[in-house]
Amino acid sequence: MKRDIKRFGLALAIAALCHSAAAADLKISALAADSTELDLFSPAADGAYIKSVDQSALKFPIAILEDRNGGFVVRLEGKKYYVNASDVVANNAYDVTAGCDNTFATELVGATRGIAGKGC
């Protein structure tokens, strides 16, 4: 049992190392063609806008800490920020195996949307 736990721990450590190594390879090399400043958002779930930084104040490449759906988490001046993927040029690999629902939600429901989630 003890041996199994050790093995599991080792596997977890290796997985974590691989993940961080992969994220460390990701870099932002420039701003998008028509951008002159980089918009920075909170990396928290609300994604609130924090500030915009002029292109001249940025030093490229910028390491990507996390590749999220539609954006990246980066560290600037010691703080973590979220940036939109469309605002920057990065070396991320594109995943084309997305399995999304492409239907409409046009069922007429006799309830209004709840405060969170899919409501009802």
Next chain:
Amino acid sequence: MKRFWAYVLLIMAFAHLTLNYSPLGLSNRADKYLQDLFNTYAGSMVYGAPQEDITVLLLTDEALETHQRGHWPASYDFHGKVLNTLLHEKPRAVFIDFLWLSRRPEAPTHGPRDGDYLIKVLQRYRSAGIPVYLAWTPAVKQNWPELEQGLVRPVGAELDIDPVDFVSRTYPPTVDAGMQTPAFRIAQDLRPGLFPQKPTEPMDVFWGTSPNEKNKWMKAKKHETGLVDTALDGFSGVKTPVPFNTTLYVRDLLHQVAETREKVREQAAALMKDKIVLYGANLTGVNDLIFTPTRDILPGVYLHAMALDNLLHWGPEYKSALGSGLLANKWWHALWNLLIVLPVALLLALFHRRPGHDTPGGPEAGKAGEGAAKPARRSRLNLPWAWRTRTWALFDRHRVLGKLCIMLALACWFAVWGAVEFFYFNISAGTVAGYLAFLTLGFFLDKIGMVDWLIDSMFMRIRNACGRLARAPRRHQPRA
């Protein structure tokens, strides 16, 4: 001859009633229903492919789930992100079909307030010269005084729903307080010479039904009702089809997926570069849905997209209840309808047989050849009377076939004019039901002898009145 013109006059009066009035709204309802059937089954032939210039950007549950943890209304910063991503693709114009009614939160102790980023993005749009149209109400104006400084162009996005069948069929040029609707304003702004005169007539939106190749990725809920079922039972059930207008989900805009960055750029450009983008939502529990004339349920933004598509497709000749040109006037329209009916009324009067009179096989025919002699004399003077007698004889030989031929000829006559009204005079629904009512009720009234009774009693009243008038002076004459 007097009787002939009295007959024509009565038929025309009857036609005026059936064509221009709708007792209990039935005629109007039938017209609209036939208009919808025509749109559904002839839409692909009549309308063709969608406009390449229009793209609907749709916010769905998935995007809200990923970027807002499912919260609704979404934060203004989120809308800012979507619009900023869209700005990279250089659209030609953007219409935002959201009512920004939620109050902006108070500014935190440090950092910007929700909505500041949205203003920043809209300023970028202004700098890029891309017009942004926003669904506007007094509440939006109160929440967003900053937007009035030239950041957005306000438009009224109220829906016009038919109170009987709830179909969103009509799209007005302006709404309350003269504010223009999105489709009309965008069309006029982006194509300044499109309307020689300011449009005033509400549009009857004609729904495109051709498949859109760019929407192949979307899934539809199949609808089983075919033409035969509809012909037998009418419309039954509703469906959510793959929309006619090119569609892109916010989910895919924010998380663009392709093999390479170049391909992503290429696909994004094909959908958004230099396009008119209409940004709307399709969210569970947010019933911004419309019921289309083709009996589909779609997100509300598609009504604006389809109205804009109609305007770019037909320009000032968009379809409406009164049409365009000379006929776009209630009185001209009524007169025009009567002119269409006039030849029919003349023919009906010509071939009308008063029971027991002038019938080749009727009771007067055998009286010393009187019935046969009259038409023979007339035929030398006037060709139609001889023709009438021959046609009567023909109808007597082939009763059913003759009546069917008449019905078919009349139906064809009205169908041809219905098509002329639609294509040439841009009238959305010809007064088809009015014509049908005229035909069926007209035949019925004629069958029970109502028209003859009316003419007889009319003549009798005139004769009596004339007699009274003639006698009246005698009463005042002094006795000899």
